[in-house]
Amino acid sequence: MVLEVGLQLPHATLSAPLRYAELARTLGVEVGARVPAVEVREAVLGLRRGKGMVLDAADPDTWSAGSFFTNPLLPVAQADALPPEAPRFPVGDTGTVKTSAAWLISHAGFERGHGLPGPAALSTKHSLALTNRGGARAADVVTLAREVRDGVAAAFGVTLEPEPVLLGLTL
Known part of the structure; x- marks a missing residue:
């Protein structure tokens, strides 16, 4: 059971450099590329959904x-x-x-x-x-x-x- 989480995130519109080949392929870019964070979020959710890792x-x-x-x-x-x-x-x-x-x-x-x-x-x-x-x-x-x-x-x-x-x- 998680009771508390503290995060400190940078303000940015681009992602960190992509490290996962599957994510980079999904986004159509090379590993190491930076992509709009909104696109990365949607791609990650899509990949996770396909593996049954998003609650439904x-x-x-x-x-x-x-x-x-x-x-x-x-x-x-x-x-x-x-x-x-x-x-x-x-x-x-x-x-x-x-x-x-x-x-x-x-x-x-x-x-x-x-x-x-x-x-x-x-x-x-x-x-x-x-x-x-x-x-x-x-x-x-x-x-x-x-x-x-x-x-x-x-x-x-x-x-x-x-x-x-x-x-x-x-x-």
């Missing part, structure tokens, strides 16, 4: 906490042990590589919609979102999260970490 009372794929697992940061040797097609994003000169939790989940055999009909299931739009299809209890979501976490660990030797803070429950 009529869409059970949006009844989630968003991306449930963080993208793992791995030592280079562990990242090198992943299949060649696994996403890899070097993290500066830290000796670590970020990979995609969503890629690991789907390639460990957990397709979109895994767990349907529910009450807790992976979103049919994005394998990283654990959804409450209606009537799920916290224990149902945690059971699904454990199944996914353990399956990814068995397939790739990577232990996924939850992004939401779990109060009174452990994964």
